[in-house]
Amino acid sequence: MSKLTKESKIKILKDLITIRRFEERTIQMYAAGEFGGYLHPYIGMEAIAAGACAAIEEKDYIVSTHRGHGHCIAKGADLNKMMAELLGKATGYCKGRGGSMHIADTELKMLGANGIVGGGIPISIGAGFGAKMRGEGEVVLCFFGDGASNNGVFHEALNMTAIFKLPVIYICENNLYAISMCSLDSVACEDIGKRACAYGIPGHIIEGSDPVIVYNTVKKAIKHAREGKGPSLIEAKTYRFYGHHPNDPAEYRTKEESEYYKKEKDPLINFKKMMTKEKVITKKEIEKMEKNIVEEVENAVDFAHNSPEPELAVFLEEVKQI
Amino acid sequence: MREIEYREAIREAVIEEMDKDKSVFLIGEDIGVYGGAFRAYKGLLEKYGPERVINTPISEIGVVGAGVGAALTGQRPIAEIMFIDFTTLAMDQIVNQAAKIRYMTGDSLNVPMVIRTQGGAGRGVAAQHSQSLEAWFYHVPGLKVVMPATSYDVKGLLKTAIRDDNPVVFLEHKMIYLLKGEVPEEEYTIPFGEADIKREGSDITIVAYSNMLFKSLEAARELEKNGISCEVVDPRTLVPLDIDTIIDSVKKTGRLVVVTEACERGSVASDISAKVTEKAFDWLDAPVKIVAGLNTPIPYNSILEQASIPHAKDIVAAVKDIA
Numbered sequence: 001m002s003k004l005t006k007e008s009k010i011k012i013l014k015d016l017i018t019i020r021r022f023e024e025r026t027i028q029m030y031a032a033g034e035f036g037g038y039l040h041p042y043i044g045m046e047a048i049a050a051g052a053c054a055a056i057e058e059k060d061y062i063v064s065t066h067r068g069h070g071h072c073i074a075k076g077a078d079l080n081k082m083m084a085e086l087l088g089k090a091t092g093y094c095k096g097r098g099g100s101m102h103i104a105d106t107e108l109k110m111l112g113a114n115g116i117v118g119g120g121i122p123i124s125i126g127a128g129f130g131a132k133m134r135g136e137g138e139v140v141l142c143f144f145g146d147g148a149s150n151n152g153v154f155h156e157a158l159n160m161t162a163i164f165k166l167p168v169i170y171i172c173e174n175n176l177y178a179i180s181m182c183s184l185d186s187v188a189c190e191d192i193g194k195r196a197c198a199y200g201i202p203g204h205i206i207e208g209s210d211p212v213i214v215y216n217t218v219k220k221a222i223k224h225a226r227e228g229k230g231p232s233l234i235e236a237k238t239y240r241f242y243g244h245h246p247n248d249p250a251e252y253r254t255k256e257e258s259e260y261y262k263k264e265k266d267p268l269i270n271f272k273k274m275m276t277k278e279k280v281i282t283k284k285e286i287e288k289m290e291k292n293i294v295e296e297v298e299n300a301v302d303f304a305h306n307s308p309e310p311e312l313a314v315f316l317e318e319v320k321q322i
Numbered sequence: 323m324r325e326i327e328y329r330e331a332i333r334e335a336v337i338e339e340m341d342k343d344k345s346v347f348l349i350g351e352d353i354g355v356y357g358g359a360f361r362a363y364k365g366l367l368e369k370y371g372p373e374r375v376i377n378t379p380i381s382e383i384g385v386v387g388a389g390v391g392a393a394l395t396g397q398r399p400i401a402e403i404m405f406i407d408f409t410t411l412a413m414d415q416i417v418n419q420a421a422k423i424r425y426m427t428g429d430s431l432n433v434p435m436v437i438r439t440q441g442g443a444g445r446g447v448a449a450q451h452s453q454s455l456e457a458w459f460y461h462v463p464g465l466k467v468v469m470p471a472t473s474y475d476v477k478g479l480l481k482t483a484i485r486d487d488n489p490v491v492f493l494e495h496k497m498i499y500l501l502k503g504e505v506p507e508e509e510y511t512i513p514f515g516e517a518d519i520k521r522e523g524s525d526i527t528i529v530a531y532s533n534m535l536f537k538s539l540e541a542a543r544e545l546e547k548n549g550i551s552c553e554v555v556d557p558r559t560l561v562p563l564d565i566d567t568i569i570d571s572v573k574k575t576g577r578l579v580v581v582t583e584a585c586e587r588g589s590v591a592s593d594i595s596a597k598v599t600e601k602a603f604d605w606l607d608a609p610v611k612i613v614a615g616l617n618t619p620i621p622y623n624s625i626l627e628q629a630s631i632p633h634a635k636d637i638v639a640a641v642k643d644i645a
């Protein structure tokens with residue numbers, strides 16, 4: 001069992017707050033028509049990104065999903081460049097070409113959010129091969145959802161990374177729903193984490209609303225990977241407070257269910273309580289942190305607003321090379 | 323005549339065929355309580371129950387494969403793939419199985435299946451959700467490819483597709499679902515391989531399908547003001563293609579512009595252009611012009627997205643270039 005340093009705990013708290021505020025702000029902007037396309041809020045699931053990314057090092061990779069803002073932020077993404085990308089500006093991570101679902105950055109070892117369910121899973125096999133070939137102890141965190149765990153790519157990747165003993169950590173964020181399909185109906189076995197045994201790899205089924213549990217479990221998997229023993233599967237039980245996207249009324253869920261998770265399993269509320277109870281940080285310090293983060297998010301909004309659109313002439317030249 | 327939304331016309335076609343033939347069923351993702359990603363299946367789970375409205379886990383190859391297997395064993399599935407971009411995940415079942423089984427078995431087996439999907443840009447949903455991939459399916463012998471633009475066409479053609487004993491790839495467009503069009507109350511079907519002259523004209527032929535049909539009609543209205551009379555031909559089905567109606571029109575006008583939203587390289591438009599040039603060269607008074615999307619993944623930024631696909635002004639410019 002790993003013991004979190006105070007530094008790690010503070011990072012986790014900061015990331016939980018930043019993800020929450022960033023997502024809330026983008027939902028506001030989306031509702032106001034400031035940007036279009038699709039938006040998939042990570043609200044309610046922050047503990048997984050925050051806990052997992054606190055456990056890895058800068059040299060390690062992440063492969064994300066369409067619901068990827070949380071992973072990117074926890075990996076250290078620049079809020080300005082993220083916000084600018086959402087607004088399609090030239091200063092965004094992808095120069096406005098990709099949008100919310102396709103944010104990526106080489107320096108941050110972020111191999112991309114992905115608009116295809118399970119799109120990142122086969123990519124993680126390759127990232128694992130690369131890491132093994134370089135022999136520098138890099139690991140790959142591959143995030144995906146309950147929906148993706150029913151897709152062929154999941155099974156092929158777990159099998160392949162297992163036989164080649166690749167340093168990939170598969171983190172299933174089971175938020176119970178793939179758009180409207182409940183994982184209790186879509187997954188044939190009792191828990192997704194149990195699928196690990198089909199591939200002879202360690203499987204963990206954990207409470208995904210607690211970042212400390214996530215952190216400790218990912219640390220175990222990292223040790224396993226760095227010792228050359230191959231991949232692990234972690235199923236983190238979680239819940240998305242919004243529908244699939246902000247305009248989804250989520251009528252396929254009951255009010256009682258959503259209320260339960262919002263009340264009892266809010267990672268941010270629960271972690272703040274824990275931090276103050278264990279006297280790691282005071283309420284006043286949390287308030288100050290929140291204030292700074294809200295300001296940082298607002299600065300990102302301003303940055304995005306004041307950034308230029310991509311130049312059409314540049315784009316048309318670019319197209320000639322494609 | 324009443325006007326209904328394109329997606330309502332789809333729903334009507336499905337209901338009529340499901341009521342008529344108990345072997346018709348629906349399979350796909352989020353088609354149950356959710357009613358389909360674009361709500362074309364609203365209320366159908368309630369009406370037909372989970373045995374005929376099968377909501378699946380995320381497994382495109384499973385959805386299409388299930389369709390193939392069910393079709394082989396006497397059912398008539400309508401398999402839905404939420405976005406045409408996701409057909410990539412089901413390609414073996416579409417291309418190597420559904421398309422080829424009848425041929426490979428010497429007619430011993432056949433696959434009466436409809437694969438319904440949608441594509442197209444304009445919603446700001448970026449490269450992996452905005453493609454126009456009809457050329458891929460056009461190029462696979464054994465598949466019929468239907469791409470209706472109007473509410474009237476989508477209803478009549480979907481009924482025909484469901485009744486067809488062979489695999490039909492039925493391609494809708496995300497920007498058309500809410501467009502209203504005239505649809506009669508009485509039952510009707512539209513045969514495959516019959517193009518529709520959506521606007522009669524004498525100076526130039528414009529061939530356009532799906533969302534580009536509307537942009538072409540817009541261009542035609544604009545060109546009328548300049549004294550150029552455009553005949554707009556909507557092929558409606560790409561396979562089988564009604565090349566004769568297109569050639570008859572070209573024999574009348576002497577000029578042709580072919581429009582597609584898909585990227586220009588290897589497009590259906592290129593193929594139509596080559597066919598007409600070969601078969602009607604002596605009637606052409608100018609080279610055939612193609613108006614197509616840029617050869618690029620669709621960008622997220624809305625200015626760039628709009629620049630990546632053709633608009634009425636591009637069609638107007640192409641016409642004026644050879645008029």
